[in-house]
Amino acid sequence: MKQNYNILITGVGGQGLVTLVDVLTKAILADGKDVKSSELHGLSQRGGAVAVYVSMSIHTNPERSRRVYSPLFKKGDADLVLGLDLLEGLRACDFANKETKLIINDYLLPFIGVMPKEEIEKKLQEIGKNNLYFIEASKICKEKMQREILATMYLLGYAVFNKHLDIKPESVISAINKAIPEKYRKMNLQAFELARS
Amino acid sequence: MENKKSNLKCEVLMGNEAIVQGALEAGVDFVTMYPGCPSAEIGDEFGKIAKDYGIYYEISTNEKVALESAVGASFSGLKSLVAMKNFGVNVCSEVLLPLLYTGTKGAMVIVVGDDPGCWSSAQTEENSRAFSLMAHIPTLEPADAQECRDFVKLGFEISEKFNIPVMVRTTIRVAHQRAPVSFEIPNHKSQITNGKFEKNFHQYVTLPPRVLEMKKELLEKTEKIRAYLEKSKINFENKKSKNNKLGIIVSGISYLHTMQVVEEMNLNLSVLKISSFYPLPKKKIADFIKRFKQVLVIEELEPYLEREIKIIANENGIKTKIIGKEILPEIGELNVGLIENAIAKVLGLKIKKLGNSLKEIPAGSKLENLKLEIPRRTPRLCDGCPYWFALPVIKRLAPENVVWGGDIGCNMMTGLAPHNMQDYLFCMGSSIGIGHGVSKATGKNNKAITIMGDGTFFHSGMVGLINAVYNKSNPLMIILDNRITAMTGHQQNPGMGLNGMWQSAPEMNIEEIVKALGVKNVKTLDQGNHGELEAVMKEFLTKDDVSVIICKRICAILDRRQKKN
Ligand SMILES: Cc1ncc(C[n+]2csc(CCOP(=O)(O)OP(=O)(O)O)c2C)c(N)n1
Ligand code: SF4
Numbered sequence: 001m002k003q004n005y006n007i008l009i010t011g012v013g014g015q016g017l018v019t020l021v022d023v024l025t026k027a028i029l030a031d032g033k034d035v036k037s038s039e040l041h042g043l044s045q046r047g048g049a050v051a052v053y054v055s056m057s058i059h060t061n062p063e064r065s066r067r068v069y070s071p072l073f074k075k076g077d078a079d080l081v082l083g084l085d086l087l088e089g090l091r092a093c094d095f096a097n098k099e100t101k102l103i104i105n106d107y108l109l110p111f112i113g114v115m116p117k118e119e120i121e122k123k124l125q126e127i128g129k130n131n132l133y134f135i136e137a138s139k140i141c142k143e144k145m146q147r148e149i150l151a152t153m154y155l156l157g158y159a160v161f162n163k164h165l166d167i168k169p170e171s172v173i174s175a176i177n178k179a180i181p182e183k184y185r186k187m188n189l190q191a192f193e194l195a196r197s
Numbered sequence: 198m199e200n201k202k203s204n205l206k207c208e209v210l211m212g213n214e215a216i217v218q219g220a221l222e223a224g225v226d227f228v229t230m231y232p233g234c235p236s237a238e239i240g241d242e243f244g245k246i247a248k249d250y251g252i253y254y255e256i257s258t259n260e261k262v263a264l265e266s267a268v269g270a271s272f273s274g275l276k277s278l279v280a281m282k283n284f285g286v287n288v289c290s291e292v293l294l295p296l297l298y299t300g301t302k303g304a305m306v307i308v309v310g311d312d313p314g315c316w317s318s319a320q321t322e323e324n325s326r327a328f329s330l331m332a333h334i335p336t337l338e339p340a341d342a343q344e345c346r347d348f349v350k351l352g353f354e355i356s357e358k359f360n361i362p363v364m365v366r367t368t369i370r371v372a373h374q375r376a377p378v379s380f381e382i383p384n385h386k387s388q389i390t391n392g393k394f395e396k397n398f399h400q401y402v403t404l405p406p407r408v409l410e411m412k413k414e415l416l417e418k419t420e421k422i423r424a425y426l427e428k429s430k431i432n433f434e435n436k437k438s439k440n441n442k443l444g445i446i447v448s449g450i451s452y453l454h455t456m457q458v459v460e461e462m463n464l465n466l467s468v469l470k471i472s473s474f475y476p477l478p479k480k481k482i483a484d485f486i487k488r489f490k491q492v493l494v495i496e497e498l499e500p501y502l503e504r505e506i507k508i509i510a511n512e513n514g515i516k517t518k519i520i521g522k523e524i525l526p527e528i529g530e531l532n533v534g535l536i537e538n539a540i541a542k543v544l545g546l547k548i549k550k551l552g553n554s555l556k557e558i559p560a561g562s563k564l565e566n567l568k569l570e571i572p573r574r575t576p577r578l579c580d581g582c583p584y585w586f587a588l589p590v591i592k593r594l595a596p597e598n599v600v601w602g603g604d605i606g607c608n609m610m611t612g613l614a615p616h617n618m619q620d621y622l623f624c625m626g627s628s629i630g631i632g633h634g635v636s637k638a639t640g641k642n643n644k645a646i647t648i649m650g651d652g653t654f655f656h657s658g659m660v661g662l663i664n665a666v667y668n669k670s671n672p673l674m675i676i677l678d679n680r681i682t683a684m685t686g687h688q689q690n691p692g693m694g695l696n697g698m699w700q701s702a703p704e705m706n707i708e709e710i711v712k713a714l715g716v717k718n719v720k721t722l723d724q725g726n727h728g729e730l731e732a733v734m735k736e737f738l739t740k741d742d743v744s745v746i747i748c749k750r751i752c753a754i755l756d757r758r759q760k761k762n
Contacts, residue, residue: 002461003460003461012574013576014579021375022209022375025209025375025376026208026209028209029207029208029209029377034377035209035375035376035377036341036374036375036376036453037374037375037376038370038373038374038375039373039375040316040317040369040373041234041235041237041238041317041373041686046576046577046578046579046607046610046684047574047576047577047578047579048574048575048576048577049573049574065460066460068376068457069453069454069456069457069460070453070454070456070457070532070533071341071370071374071375071376071450071453072370072454072532072533073533074532074533074534074537075534087571087572087574088574090571091571111572111574111577112614112615113572113573114572114574115571115572
């Protein structure tokens, strides 16, 4: 029996995935749940595709056998995909199943040989159907806060406030306060709150 | 979460952060490292906090020097930590082997990060555990972030008790894993100049015939440590089952994947986690395997543990069938899916393929097709990277018979499109060493042009250049001096004028060094200055001896960062 809630976050090196996973894992612990994650640094970050795996226990203070053990989950076992880029969101679908929620930033970092945007969107629609949400996170963060990089916090906010991710907003706020250096704290909190409306 | 009664805390830490935490709690005084994935963040963290704790931290020139530096500190009575990636052990092995003979005085832990799957490494999928056997170094393998903290602490304890260095071997999914970790707030402050070297010729000088006696002492010590680890709870049976059909032995990260499978599939199986790969608790293993008809050994990469277990079975006349690599891959990392399949296969179970995955959707399921159609996003140089300026010019001016020598760093992307300027790639520093051989062997048939970063020049590139000068060959060596060791996350190097703790330091001038090595044709220029680069390269291509062009311009990321601060 599957006992974890599995989140796959995908994007491109430099989009702030490491900060996002730092905040998310701290928020999950603040919520009283068990958590493990796995991320990649180094070569894969130079503009390459990056995938971060986060698993959290469904229950708070889980008994031993219901803990999160592995930091990686299987293909088909993702419950939520947070795609920071359209193509990388599509790539994550390898780990999706019929019920997986797909929250995808409407944003494409192009490269030589990339697929046309419409084609990516069409494929995502075929897979995600009613569970697909295109969110203009980068666009909104750029317009309202002049910083595309905050799209990570906006997407997290979207997932939390729309109950796709069972974590209390207070837990995320406390995690941002803990994980983000003071200089950038306020804007990260703002980007998160922006998704509340 | 703060525990009011004690100074216990529980926080989410990354494996590497937990390693730093464990070292702080153990009271480390002296930290040396050479950057590399997946262990770089250990040093980066010490670079930030060392001063607060009175700890000495250095980024050494290479791993051999890093270990030598720590040996000096250890013989002077200080507690030291050394961190490196797997390839670093190759470089420092020359020091490591005799260090086991001499033993340590102040405790020492060496953290080594392996990268199964080569997520962040070129070169090879190296399994450092081979060095545990060769050097006889006690080796602990954490599976999660908590064990990272615990095993570093324990490593210092073992080192202290037995006067031996201890290796803590992580892999990328351990080092870059985040999980809740319980730890204590350290309250010590180091004072490194308190060290004192007490002479001990008998112990620190590996001259023969004493050296053979030292080997004997090492082997005896190893048996004492084995006895200690037999009783240690780091080698433990998590699930104990009466089922005598199958037992499982796991090491490292495979423990977590295996427990996930066992708990999710509700399997009634015994799982023995072996955390001390060297020396192995032979008795505990023998007692375990004799209870079962079959034992499945689950470990990543080469079956070093499996082989040892087969030997233990043999030595004890145990008939249990030991299986492992016939059903699990030796290449790449393991995961829940692979382990689930392996266990199911041994037990003769059928697992529903991929649960309710999309792959089950009948006709119209796009997934298999989709997978093939998603174009690969290969790594590339950042926008504004200085290498974008120099590489096209160098390529255009190269003669048709060029042989491109590649090296390690951001600059190794010369091997990818759109550059395609690489005919071989080995390890740090080898572009020039191999280029010399090509140059010698081919005379006028080929022209070796080698490309190397500044960090690598200091690490091991200089010796290759000396060889080319001394033995008279004529490669053209390009040094891409971006003023930092970039690939591994931007660490300071001797050319920067800054040390590991970001304090000012003597700045090594590459051109002066190259000249001092006897190179006649040498020029430093700006990467963006196409005209000068073109003129110099044309001139140097006519020379019969070694030439060096130092293309200097700051890494774009470093530049942006400096401007921001
Ligand atoms: C023996 C060894 N140690 C460490 C590493 C990890 N590593 C990969 S690239 C690199 C640094 C390259 O720096 P530099 O030569 O300055 O090139 P840049 O990345 O700046 O282009 C290091 C240390 C390695 N591959 N081998
Ligand atoms: S990190 Fe610096 S050196 Fe490396 S690709 Fe980016 S700009 Fe170039």
